[in-house]
Amino acid sequence: MNWQGRRICFVFVDGIGLAPESGSNPFSGGTMAGLEERIGMPLLAGLSVHRVDCVAHGIDATMGVPGLPQSATGQAALFTGENTALLCDGHMPAFPGRILTALIRQDNILKRAAEAGIPVTFANAYSGAYFEELAADTRAPSATTLSVMAAGIRFRMLEDLCAGEAVYWDITRAMVQTRTGREDVPRIQPEEAASHLAGLARMHGLVLYETFMTDMLGHKGRVDEARDFLVILDRFLSVLADAVVADGGTLVVTSDHGNIEDCATRAHTTNPVPLIALGRQAEAFAEVNSIMDVPGCIWQCISALEAM
Numbered sequence: 311m312n313w314q315g316r317r318i319c320f321v322f323v324d325g326i327g328l329a330p331e332s333g334s335n336p337f338s339g340g341t342m343a344g345l346e347e348r349i350g351m352p353l354l355a356g357l358s359v360h361r362v363d364c365v366a367h368g369i370d371a372t373m374g375v376p377g378l379p380q381s382a383t384g385q386a387a388l389f390t391g392e393n394t395a396l397l398c399d400g401h402m403p404a405f406p407g408r409i410l411t412a413l414i415r416q417d418n419i420l421k422r423a424a425e426a427g428i429p430v431t432f433a434n435a436y437s438g439a440y441f442e443e444l445a446a447d448t449r450a451p452s453a454t455t456l457s458v459m460a461a462g463i464r465f466r467m468l469e470d471l472c473a474g475e476a477v478y479w480d481i482t483r484a485m486v487q488t489r490t491g492r493e494d495v496p497r498i499q500p501e502e503a504a505s506h507l508a509g510l511a512r513m514h515g516l517v518l519y520e521t522f523m524t525d526m527l528g529h530k531g532r533v534d535e536a537r538d539f540l541v542i543l544d545r546f547l548s549v550l551a552d553a554v555v556a557d558g559g560t561l562v563v564t565s566d567h568g569n570i571e572d573c574a575t576r577a578h579t580t581n582p583v584p585l586i587a588l589g590r591q592a593e594a595f596a597e598v599n600s601i602m603d604v605p606g607c608i609w610q611c612i613s614a615l616e617a618m
């Protein structure tokens with residue numbers, strides 16, 4: 311299967327939605343000016359871009375189910391394409407339970423790619439301690455961890471991170487020492503992290519990377535702190551977008567639910583989440599209207615289906 315021209319770099323940013331400009335919306339005032347320049351519109355309510363090389367608009371994260379969208383159901387929907395909120399009879403927070411775990415094990419976009427022989431990887435770096443905690447049942451696996459396990463692909467570790475072949479979930483590795491105690495892992499600039507991810511995107515039909523710093527900051531509800539991280543995210547995504555597009559791939563950025571865009575509340579929101587596609591296959595994402603549509607569209611892009 312020829313996957314070279316179909317490469318997708320999928321960046322999942324936890325807890326970012328689209329809201330009007332306001333004092334409690336850290337996206338206000340061009341915080342992410344770099345990405346906004348590449349898209350051609352501010353990352354606010356009303357985002358609507360449709361060009362050959364760029365599609366960007368809000369997509370539904372509620373799945374038509376009442377209540378605030380949550381991480382377990384939202385992420386499982388992003389990776390499986392199923393209406394997980396309906397399946398679970400409501401939005402499920404944090405880590406997948408029994409129903410969602412079974413669903414992710416059965417089918418997810420990473421597994422589907424791996425089984426089709428498409429080179430696929432999860433870019434995030436893990437620590438050995440994480441797997442010890444999983445084994446000891448003191449920690450539950452996330453939707454992404456479960457997806458990687460189901461796909462049977464290897465986890466990237468801190469050694470890969472040091473070799474520039476993985477990215478830490480906070481982009482700059484500021485949290486490595488706090489979370490893992492490793493003092494030998496130097497911090498890096500967002501641009502360098504972007505070039506590491508772009509390197510992986512060059513070698514794989516599908517690369518997934520996730521950052522959940524945005525969701526954590528949304529739950530803190532401090533606009534200034536949120537804005538500081540969005541600047542880092544913007545520097546990261548801007549360089550990543552340029553590299554992926556220059557390499558002939560497609561960058562896809564989306565989220566599981568709103569949160570950080572409304573710092574007046576510490577809870578998630580029902581706002582639409584941004585769907586941003588930049589590059590060669592951007593237009594394929596024009597009809598994506600819900601988080602449930604994302605994995606199917608990625609599959610179409612990386613597989614040979616559309617050529618048949």
Ligand SMILES: [Zn+2]
Nearest residue numbers: 325381525569
């Ligand atoms: Zn959250």
